[in-house]
Amino acid sequence: MTAYIKSLPLWLKYAFLISLITLLLSFSAGEIVRGYERNYLEDKVDRQLQSYFQTLSSTTLEDVLTEDVPHLETILEQATSHNPDLTYVLICNEAGVLLARSGQDPDDNNPLTAQYHRTIMFEGEIFGSMTLALSKERLLADISHHVDQIRFISAASLLLLGFFCYFLTHYLLLSPLNRINRRLLSVDELALPVNQEHLSELARLDKSVNVLQKVLTAQKEKERQLQLAKRHAEAANKSKTEFIATMSHEIRTPMNVILGSLDILKDESLSTTAKQFTTTAQNAARLLLNQLNDILDYSKLDANKVAVNNAVFSPVNTAENVIALFSEQAAEKGIELAFHSDQESQAHFIGDEGKITQVLTNLLGNAVKFTERGTISLSITSKKLQDSTTLSFTVEDSGIGIDKGKLTAILDPFVQSDPSFSRRYGGAGMGLAISHKLLAIMDGQLDINSSLGRGSSFSFRLTLQPADNTKDKSNCTPIVPTLQQQALPILLVEDSPSNQLIAKTLLAKYGFQVNTANNGLEAVQAMRSNQYALVLMDLQMPEMNGLDACSEIRKLTSAQKKVPIVAMTANVSDTDKRQCLSVGMDDFLTKPIDKNKMLQVICYWLGRNHQGTALYSQVS
Incomplete structure (x- = not known):
């Protein structure tokens, strides 16, 4: 039985509840009205009896004194005929002798009759007594009629209010609730709408909550998998970035040698065929360098790191x-x-x-x-x-x-x-x-x-x-190093012999005096024992890398702290540039080295006479 009641539609339960509440409230309202009017009836009967007594006593006083019985009987008959509720009147003299009576003597235990007995007095002197009996039947019938009207009105009002609340609830609550239930149940691929019709709205809502909980659990699992996939993607992207940076460095290092060698060969006395092959090789090397730059540029663009x-x-x-x-x-x-x-x-x-x-x-x-x-x-x-x-x-x-x-x-x-x-x-x-x-x-x-x-x-x-x-x-006029700049010693820190050869050859063509160090440790030792006007520093080297070497050099004497240090490396990312500037380097050149740009940077820093704050120059 309980299961059957639970399976009933919510609207049917709602209608039954409204009907039950209406019945109880209308019955209670009727009983309240009945009790109120009963009290009102008692007061009204007492007031009417008092009114009848006062009227009759004043009318019959003279007849009581003269004991005019026929006239008294006439008065009493007229009083009872004009007042149907007045069923009995009895008048006696001061000795208790019956003078006149109208109507039938009522039963003392009759609840439908109210009796009233008083003495007839005039100026403080008693002349007789009067007994009145008043019927309550008509008044009680009026009360019952009023109660029925009150019950009908209250029941109708409550039913109208209940139906209004029902339609309002259906529009604002039940209908949206059903739509939500259907949508929630449709989320679950296993939930068939046909199988849910026998369930009540609350049962479907309970099932919908279960479905929602199931979906949320699945969603959390998907989010966990997405987070895991995101971490894997970030790791893969980091690996890709590291791979591109590594390949860029490994390719740029030999490309620096190739382009530098071809650039030097073009200035030599070569046969026409040799010059043709040199130009062809140089174009091919530049094409390869351009393709490498394209890969790096697209990697930056893809990561939204280009401003x-x-x-x-x-x-x-x-x-x-x-x-x-x-x-x-x-x-x-x-x-x-x-x-x-x-x-x-x-x-x-x-x-x-x-x-x-x-x-x-x-x-x-x-x-x-x-x-x-x-x-x-x-x-x-x-x-x-x-x-x-x-x-x-x-x-x-x-x-x-x-x-x-x-x-x-x-x-x-x-x-x-x-x-x-x-x-x-x-x-x-x-x-x-x-x-x-x-x-x-x-x-x-x-x-x-x-x-x-x-x-x-x-x-x-x-x-x-x-x-x-x-x-x-x-x-601007092409930069040409002065004799003073050519006389200033330059320290080249490079671990690759072929890169050392290319850089020294290019610098020697412009008259610079260059010493070399094979790694950062040798560079620090060289700076301790000699004075240099400029340091060209590679980054990736054995024993000690260029960043650590720059930090150690900046810890030396105040005069040596002002020596310009220019990074000359195949690491070309913005992160590498920021790292170089953070450890105290003054400028940044990328491999393969462009000889004109290298000449501009070197002349710029040698021309500063080792004064001013270390800045990243416009030519870098």
Whole structure:
């Protein structure tokens, strides 16, 4: 029975509860009204009897004194006929002798009759007595009628209130509760709605809570697995970063030797064939270095570790410098490189020249790579806005073009429009992906228009702030070391003999006096016994690395503390740069070493005469 009651629908239980409450409250209200009116009846009967007595005693006083019985009987008959509730009247003289009577003598134990007996007095003298009897039947019938009306009204009011509360509860509670139950039960794949129809709402809610608990438990397990997967992914990403850093260092170290050797060989007296092979090897080495840089750049972009470095620059000078990088390669293929710019774009602007240069280098490098003949043009146009200027850079070529169905795919890393291109033209297919991400960082977008066999057009727009009265830094006179700078001793700390040879040879060509140390420990000993004007420090070395060696050197005498120390390493990450500056290094050069940049850094620090605060120079 209990199970059957629990399985009843909630609305049926609610309706039964309302009916039961209505019945109890209406019955209770009727009984309360009945008791109240009974008390009111007793008071009313007493008041009526007193009123009848006063009226009759005043009317019959003279007849009682004269003992006029016929007249008394007439008065009593008229009184009982006009007052149906007055069922009995008895009048006696002062001696108790009956004078007149009307009606039937009532039973003393009859609860439906109220009796009233008083003496008839006038000016303090007793002339007789009067007995009255009043029937309560009509009054009790009125009370019962009132009670029934009260019960009906209260029951109707309570039922209306109950149904109103039911519909309100159904709208605000039961209906949403049913929807929640169905949705919760639908979460569980094993819960079939058909099997739940025989359950009450509360039973379904209880089952829904069980389902929710089950789902939450499964969700917690998934979150635990996701956290575990996240830790594995972070570990894998860390391993990837360490692998890229290690491979970068291991590749840059021999590349420094290769490019340095080829750079030195180009200045020697070689046969035409030897110069041709030297140039070919140098181009191949630079291509390999560019691909390595692309991998590192994309790794930084993928980790969101690239920031915009705004400074004053000339877009025209930047474009001309990029064109100069490919002029020799284009001339060898018989391709004409054209450059156009309008008047507004020849001004100076505030932007990230390095990233713009990298994007233009990637776009122009692709154009030269995939164009066999014809013309490649780079154009810059401008549109002046209220407080800024929008510059449009466009690279157009007459090369092989790209199929329209593959324009989106080529923006993905390691993807080219045709896999055979990587075998025919070379490259890892990362230039456009890197350019796309760099432009997104600068609030720009790469637009591509191309047709297979008809060439391509790559363009992007950047909104930049103009810069006034700015000197063009690109027209600076090439730095030439002075005789005083050439006389200052330099300590080269490098564990690789081949790298030592390349660096010493390049520095000797510019007249510098160079001593070497094979590791950080030898460098510290050399600084203790000799005075040097500059230290070129590798980082990864046996016995003692470059960071520890720099820290030890900075602990020496105050004069030696001011010796500029320049990192010269294949570690190229921002973390490596920050570590170098944190231990007291003054500048940072990356391998493979660019001889012009190395010359700028060396002349800059030797020209400071060992004065001033250690700063990271603009040329690094």
